[in-house]
Amino acid sequence: MDATLVAELSAALSPDRVHTDQLEQVLYGRDASLMRGDTGVVCFPLTTAEVQACIRTALRHDRAVVPRGSGTGLAGGAVPLEQPVLIVTTKMTDIEVDVDNRVAWVQPGVINLDLTRHLRPLGFHFAPDPSSQQSCSLGGNIANNSGGPHCLAYGVTSAHVVAVEVVLPDGELTMLGGLGADPAGLDLRGAFVGSEGCMGIATRIAVRLTPNPPAVATLLADFVEPAHAAAAVSAIIAAGVVPAAIEMMDQRITQAVEAFVGAGYPIDAGAIVLIEVDGLPGGVAAETAKVREVCMAQGARSVRVAADEAERMLLWKGRKTAFGAVARVKPNYYLHDTVVPRTKLLDVLQQVYAIADRHDLIVMNVFHAGDGNLHPLLVFDAREPGILDRVHAAGEEIVRASLEAGGVLSGEHGIGLEKQPFMALQFTQPDLDAQARLRDAFDPDGRCNPAKVLPQGSRCGDLAHLDAHHRERLLADGVWV
Amino acid sequence: MSAGHGPLAPLPDRVVRDPALLAFADEVGGVDAGPVAIEGGRTQWHLGGHCEPGTRLVRAPAGVVAFEPAEMTIQVRAGTTLDELDAALEPAGQRVALQGLPGTATVGGVLSVGLSGPTRLGHGHLRETLLQARYVSAEGLLVTAGGATVKNVTGFDLCRVLVGSFGTLGLLGEVILRTRPRPQAAAWLSGPADPTALFDRLYRPVSLLWDGATVWLYLEGYPEDVEAQTAIALEAGLVPVDGPPPLPSGRHSAEPAALRSYRPDAPRSGRFVAEFGVGVVHGEWSGPTQAPPDASVVALNGRLKNLFDPTGRLNPGRDPLTPSNGKADHR
Numbered sequence: 001m002d003a004t005l006v007a008e009l010s011a012a013l014s015p016d017r018v019h020t021d022q023l024e025q026v027l028y029g030r031d032a033s034l035m036r037g038d039t040g041v042v043c044f045p046l047t048t049a050e051v052q053a054c055i056r057t058a059l060r061h062d063r064a065v066v067p068r069g070s071g072t073g074l075a076g077g078a079v080p081l082e083q084p085v086l087i088v089t090t091k092m093t094d095i096e097v098d099v100d101n102r103v104a105w106v107q108p109g110v111i112n113l114d115l116t117r118h119l120r121p122l123g124f125h126f127a128p129d130p131s132s133q134q135s136c137s138l139g140g141n142i143a144n145n146s147g148g149p150h151c152l153a154y155g156v157t158s159a160h161v162v163a164v165e166v167v168l169p170d171g172e173l174t175m176l177g178g179l180g181a182d183p184a185g186l187d188l189r190g191a192f193v194g195s196e197g198c199m200g201i202a203t204r205i206a207v208r209l210t211p212n213p214p215a216v217a218t219l220l221a222d223f224v225e226p227a228h229a230a231a232a233v234s235a236i237i238a239a240g241v242v243p244a245a246i247e248m249m250d251q252r253i254t255q256a257v258e259a260f261v262g263a264g265y266p267i268d269a270g271a272i273v274l275i276e277v278d279g280l281p282g283g284v285a286a287e288t289a290k291v292r293e294v295c296m297a298q299g300a301r302s303v304r305v306a307a308d309e310a311e312r313m314l315l316w317k318g319r320k321t322a323f324g325a326v327a328r329v330k331p332n333y334y335l336h337d338t339v340v341p342r343t344k345l346l347d348v349l350q351q352v353y354a355i356a357d358r359h360d361l362i363v364m365n366v367f368h369a370g371d372g373n374l375h376p377l378l379v380f381d382a383r384e385p386g387i388l389d390r391v392h393a394a395g396e397e398i399v400r401a402s403l404e405a406g407g408v409l410s411g412e413h414g415i416g417l418e419k420q421p422f423m424a425l426q427f428t429q430p431d432l433d434a435q436a437r438l439r440d441a442f443d444p445d446g447r448c449n450p451a452k453v454l455p456q457g458s459r460c461g462d463l464a465h466l467d468a469h470h471r472e473r474l475l476a477d478g479v480w481v
Numbered sequence: 482m483s484a485g486h487g488p489l490a491p492l493p494d495r496v497v498r499d500p501a502l503l504a505f506a507d508e509v510g511g512v513d514a515g516p517v518a519i520e521g522g523r524t525q526w527h528l529g530g531h532c533e534p535g536t537r538l539v540r541a542p543a544g545v546v547a548f549e550p551a552e553m554t555i556q557v558r559a560g561t562t563l564d565e566l567d568a569a570l571e572p573a574g575q576r577v578a579l580q581g582l583p584g585t586a587t588v589g590g591v592l593s594v595g596l597s598g599p600t601r602l603g604h605g606h607l608r609e610t611l612l613q614a615r616y617v618s619a620e621g622l623l624v625t626a627g628g629a630t631v632k633n634v635t636g637f638d639l640c641r642v643l644v645g646s647f648g649t650l651g652l653l654g655e656v657i658l659r660t661r662p663r664p665q666a667a668a669w670l671s672g673p674a675d676p677t678a679l680f681d682r683l684y685r686p687v688s689l690l691w692d693g694a695t696v697w698l699y700l701e702g703y704p705e706d707v708e709a710q711t712a713i714a715l716e717a718g719l720v721p722v723d724g725p726p727p728l729p730s731g732r733h734s735a736e737p738a739a740l741r742s743y744r745p746d747a748p749r750s751g752r753f754v755a756e757f758g759v760g761v762v763h764g765e766w767s768g769p770t771q772a773p774p775d776a777s778v779v780a781l782n783g784r785l786k787n788l789f790d791p792t793g794r795l796n797p798g799r800d801p802l803t804p805s806n807g808k809a810d811h812r
Contacts, residue, residue: 159605175777342552404492408630438785
């Protein structure tokens with residue numbers, strides 16, 4: 001480790017917030033993906049000025065910077081490469097509510113659910129609710145343009161971010177967007193949200209406050225056949241109802257979750273669909289009736305409406321802890337996040353099962369069915385020889401099936417390192433080149449989270465930073481670049 | 482993909498084959514073809530700086546390419562007018578959240594200008610309707626930004642910077658837009674009332690306009706809900722009306738909270754209609770001078786323009802940094 005670099009960072013922050021020890025090296029070398037990187041200096045700034053100091057120090061020492069929130073990302077976006085200065089924002093947790101402007105200014109380390117809890121007494125919440133909302137940070141949500149079950153009706157993170165204070169990769173401070181109705185210039189705020197840490201580091205974010213709905217109903221529809229469940233999802237949308245959320249879980253995941261949290265799910269169901277409608281009482285009653293009617297017509301065995309808030313919370317707890325429950329089946333999982341046209345859901349889902357069968361793998365499906373956002377979990381034990389090859393081969397086939405149906409590579413998890421190679425399936429060279437130019441406008445030298453998102457050869461020469469030696473080391477770790 | 486495989490090629494359907502789009506790209510041409518500007522319905526032609534006189538003008542192709550009602554998305558060429566778009570969606574009971582904008586405006590035009598209509602409070606910013614855009618780049622190439630599905634975070638989000646770019650980064654040729662169900666009931670109400678108190682009592686009204694003395698409220702939804710919200714408005718002294726007031730032609734941008742402290746007796750040199758909860762003020766006066774954007778923002782705008790259009794051939798004279806306030810001069 002470069003002692004001068006560490007000394008300068010320690011002077012700029014404080015020695016207890018600049019870490020280089022072995023435990024941190026291991027801990028911060030990973031996110032929630034399968035990839036492992038090469039951790040450098042781990043910094044924990046408290047303020048915008050400290051983030052600036054970290055970036056400027058890194059610049060002087062010709063080190064890249066990698067921003068990191070809670071590390072719950074599933075695509076390797078926060079995995080450090082080539083010992084960068086890792087800027088961990090978890091200690092930046094201030095919240096400042098501006099009710100008159102219907103926004104809250106938050107620092108990037110604020111946990112998603114903490115913000116919603118903070119807003120609850122005021123009658124508001126933050127609409128994006130990723131399944132990891134108990135642990136994921138707002139900064140990470142901004143970086144990934146995160147979704148969650150309720151994005152079906154409310155939209156993903158980008159629709160809920162009004163302004164972002166950003167330290168740019170050259171250390172300059174800027175404000176993208178603003179509280180005013182029509183900020184002048186290009187929508188740089190929109191470009192920044194979802195840029196996976198490649199365009200700078202958000203240090204303060206103005207997020208929109210969403211009023212809590214006066215009425216909510218959560219329905220659990222129980223199907224014998226997964227095909228009928230998928231057909232019901234399409235039929236609900238086709239009936240002109242856009243619920244707040246439509247989530248589907250197949251039998252394997254339902255059983256794992258039920259054993260894990262006891263959410264009251266029917267374990268003999270072929271698939272269950274969790275539907276939430278919210279808003280004013282008239283619409284909630286009308287949509288509850290319509291959803292029930294559509295589900296029964298598509299072959300549901302039963303449709304249960306949660307009787308009270310406790311039952312409602314329990315139904316959601318099951319859904320949101322699904323990934324954790326997978327550990328009961330196998331120690332590892334590999335997950336794709338493709339989105340398919342809603343009318344192709346059934347077709348692609350059947351292909352996913354067939355692909356897993358062909359590769360002799362267990363697949364579990366728990367996903368945001370309402371917007372066609374699949375989350376097929378290939379569960380496995382990494383100690384089994386040769387299994388990673390099968391997992392990756394099946395993964396590629398799932399991606400191809402989704403894209404061939406007219407879909408896209410990622411609905412909410414982002415591209416990071418893990419999904420990079422597939423970018424060339426979805427986009428042409430001019431498409432990728434245009435994205436590279438957008439990134440170059442913010443980070444001409446590729447200093448901020450280099451070698452992520454765009455595949456090699458997109459134009460910006462990202463991977464030039466990642467020399468052959470480091471690529472080999474990533475591969476040697478059994479990691480799949 | 483395992484590391485041993487060769488590079489992947491785009492799937493066949495990702496390569497643009499629509500003859501209308503290919504012809505449009507040919508017409509725009511590459512860098513050698515010189516400056517080019519795009520016109521739509523000319524309903525907001527005066528905004529975003531002045532198109533340099535004598536620039537060769539092109540129009541985007543028009544027409545609906547695909548509409549699958551159960552998908553709740555529609556694929557249209559950018560020269561399609563909002564009236565044509567609405568006519569295509571109406572039989573399926575759907576619409577796109579581009580309400581309150583002129584029907585003769587084109588889809589590509591309103592997206593390139595990027596200013597939402599007066600229902601933004603309830604429907605959201607118009608940029609949220611755009612899922613995929615195909616545009617002709619300064620090099621004359623067709624580029625696809627975004628994707629066809631309602632949810633997508635694949636790669637960097639070019640769609641965002643295209644909306645409100647006044648065609649300075651690329652010329653929109655075709656888009657996929659998100660549709661929504663048309664509401665079962667709707668109502669406009671108006672009367673002298675305190676907009677702040679009304680706003681705080683209602684649940685997500687679609688539009689709340691205020692001219693300093695009178696408010697206009699627009700509600701949409703299920704009949705029972707519209708009725709219940711109407712009751713609140715009636716109690717506050719509003720009465721049913723046919724629609725919103727005419728909006729003055731000037732426009733400036735304020736923070737939503739600033740409208741809460743606007744007072745009817747404040748000196749004004751003309752009529753205004755403010756979008757409560759949003760911050761847009763339509764005024765007959767030039768509005769307060771807006772602070773110039775920060776130098777860092779100006780620099781980022783400039784870098785982006787240079788990277789996308791190094792010779793400055795796309796819509797010369799247009800600049801998204803031109804403030805949208807001030808009286809329209811209808812040049």
